[in-house]
Amino acid sequence: MIPVCRLEDLPEGESVRIETTPPIAVFRTEDGELYAIDDTCTHQDASLSEGWLEGCLVECPLHAASFDLRTGLPTCLPARRAVRTHRVTVDDGTVHVHLAAEEGTAA
Amino acid sequence: MRTVTVVGASLSGLYAARELRAQGFDGRLVIVGDERHRPYDRPPLSKDFLTGRADEEQLALTDAEETAELDAEWLLGTRARGLDARGRTVLLDGGRTVSTDGVVIATGASARRLPGDGLAGVHTLRTLDDARALREELGRGPQRIVVIGGGFIGAETASSCAGLGHTVTVVEAAPLPLVPQLGAEMAAVCAALHRRGGVDLVTGIGVAGLRGTVTVTGVELADGRVLPADIVIVGIGALPNTAWLAGSALTLHDGVLCDDGCVTALPQVVAVGDVARVGGSRAEHWTSATEQPRVAVANLLAGRTTQTARPLPYFWSDQYGARIQFAGRRRDGDNVRIAEGELADGAPAEGGFLALYERDGRTTAVLSVNRPRPFMRVRRELAREESRVVPAAL
Ligand SMILES: Cc1cc2nc3c(=O)[nH]c(=O)nc-3n(C[C@H](O)[C@H](O)[C@H](O)COP(=O)(O)OP(=O)(O)OC[C@H]3O[C@@H](n4cnc5c(N)ncnc54)[C@H](O)[C@@H]3O)c2cc1C
Numbered sequence: 001m002i003p004v005c006r007l008e009d010l011p012e013g014e015s016v017r018i019e020t021t022p023p024i025a026v027f028r029t030e031d032g033e034l035y036a037i038d039d040t041c042t043h044q045d046a047s048l049s050e051g052w053l054e055g056c057l058v059e060c061p062l063h064a065a066s067f068d069l070r071t072g073l074p075t076c077l078p079a080r081r082a083v084r085t086h087r088v089t090v091d092d093g094t095v096h097v098h099l100a101a102e103e104g105t106a107a
Numbered sequence: 108m109r110t111v112t113v114v115g116a117s118l119s120g121l122y123a124a125r126e127l128r129a130q131g132f133d134g135r136l137v138i139v140g141d142e143r144h145r146p147y148d149r150p151p152l153s154k155d156f157l158t159g160r161a162d163e164e165q166l167a168l169t170d171a172e173e174t175a176e177l178d179a180e181w182l183l184g185t186r187a188r189g190l191d192a193r194g195r196t197v198l199l200d201g202g203r204t205v206s207t208d209g210v211v212i213a214t215g216a217s218a219r220r221l222p223g224d225g226l227a228g229v230h231t232l233r234t235l236d237d238a239r240a241l242r243e244e245l246g247r248g249p250q251r252i253v254v255i256g257g258g259f260i261g262a263e264t265a266s267s268c269a270g271l272g273h274t275v276t277v278v279e280a281a282p283l284p285l286v287p288q289l290g291a292e293m294a295a296v297c298a299a300l301h302r303r304g305g306v307d308l309v310t311g312i313g314v315a316g317l318r319g320t321v322t323v324t325g326v327e328l329a330d331g332r333v334l335p336a337d338i339v340i341v342g343i344g345a346l347p348n349t350a351w352l353a354g355s356a357l358t359l360h361d362g363v364l365c366d367d368g369c370v371t372a373l374p375q376v377v378a379v380g381d382v383a384r385v386g387g388s389r390a391e392h393w394t395s396a397t398e399q400p401r402v403a404v405a406n407l408l409a410g411r412t413t414q415t416a417r418p419l420p421y422f423w424s425d426q427y428g429a430r431i432q433f434a435g436r437r438r439d440g441d442n443v444r445i446a447e448g449e450l451a452d453g454a455p456a457e458g459g460f461l462a463l464y465e466r467d468g469r470t471t472a473v474l475s476v477n478r479p480r481p482f483m484r485v486r487r488e489l490a491r492e493e494s495r496v497v498p499a500a501l
Pocket residue numbers: 114115116117118119120139140141142148149150151152153185186187188213214215216217232233234260348351379380381382390391392393394396421422423424425
């Protein structure tokens with residue numbers, strides 16, 4: 001379990017990158033939902049935390065592949081592989097990411 | 108349409124094949140490509156592939172599963188030699204022909220050559236085979252490299268070579284590289300990246316010729332100076348691959364002339380990517396090669412121009428640790444303003460910057476170095492604005 005930041009420091013529509021290996025991107029959508037995915041686009045090497053967030057989709061800032069934050073699946077080219085998703089919780093006002101690998105899930 | 112033939116099996120050709128299937132074409136799909144390789148991505152050739160950070164597998168644009176779904180006849184290692192006047196027969200190397208109802212021209216561009224570039228040690232960088240050959244020579248220990256041409260591919264190649272520990276000089280005939288793309292002010296900022304990367308930039312002087320008998324030994328400049336070199340990389344631009352269309356009914360003028368909808372003089376022949384001059388301009392950018400096929404294929408299947416494609420120009424380049432992104436339509440005389448970040452000593456400072464090109468109080472284009480997030484915001488605004496303006500002008 002990795003602490004990310006205070007919930008109030010991650011406003012709606014914003015994202016933050018955590019420097020794990022590989023790095024993880026945490027998003028808070030306009031609806032207030034929290035999602036975490038691997039930060040590196042599966043197409044090349046752009047950072048998805050710098051992408052364009054719209055609803056539950058994030059568009060890669062380099063070649064505009066789009067990923068569904070709920071599933072990690074790409075919704076359009078040029079990405080063809082999913083990013084891993086990670087569970088997010090808020091405990092006492094602090095956002096935490098639970099690494100997929102530690103929880104033993106593939107996606 | 109019963110048969111559609113895509114000529115050129117690379118980025119725009121593959122995207123066209125995908126669009127054909129996605130838009131419901133279930134007839135015979137023939138894809139002709141003169142390279143032996145399955146479609147691969149070119150941008151990494153001067154970047155991560157050259158430095159060894161990416162391998163050939165990562166260049167692949169498609170996989171077995173998708174290939175099976177496309178259900179196409181791939182004629183790889185096969186060059187198209189001609190298109191008959193009616194645009195109904197594609198002539199192939201060796202005298203074979205393909206009878207077809209529709210044609211997508213996606214033959215891209217080739218690296219411009221320099222006279223005398225047959226010497227060993229002289230390279231261009233356009234194809235996977237080019238990149239393999241160069242990468243192998245670069246692996247033989249530190250060498251003296253001269254890159255002729257300071258455009259994006261030249262600059263990226265110089266950056267990759269310097270990163271591998273070679274001694275690199277870039278020679279550019281113009282007073283400053285990249286002025287047509289970025290305008291003088293920002294071109295100067297990007298040129299400063301060479302210096303920061305430890306690469307010599309020699310500008311404002313042409314190349315008189317290459318020195319050497321079997322293997323290249325140097326590059327002779329117009330003023331008589333000779334730059335010693337073990338490897339020379341010629342990066343002086345690309346020419347659209349239209350020679351095979353001589354004698355067809357198509358108009359060829361720095362590319363295949365198309366209307367705004369990628370449709371040529373023949374309604375059942377469309378052109379996409381680097382080879383296509385769409386609505387008066389020809390782009391050599393990855394994004395246009397991936398965006399044009401949707402419209403081109405829609406018009407091909409409709410039999411006339413029902414949609415137009417003038418997406419906002421966008422390209423990126425990676426060099427010396429800087430990710431450069433540019434979008435929009437700048438014109439000479441636009442005012443350039445650094446909106447975020449700053450310059451240090453004429454080069455992008457540590458955190459990069461965002462520059463806006465402005466004319467009459469409106470933003471015309473945006474340039475970013477390592478600032479993808481605000482760049483994307485402005486790029487979207489520009490695209491939105493354009494989509495508002497264009498329909499009104501039609
Ligand atoms: C080294 C390098 C780096 C680049 N970096 C960037 C970048 O950072 N950003 C960016 O936006 N763009 C970049 N580009 C440009 C981008 O790769 C091109 O815009 C893109 O490849 C165009 O795709 P295309 O399919 O139209 O043409 P091409 O990729 O040129 O493909 C055309 C294909 O058609 C084949 N062909 C040609 N003639 C015939 C014939 N007669 N019969 C059969 N087949 C034929 C060719 O062999 C080739 O396989 C780069 C290009 C290169 C070479």
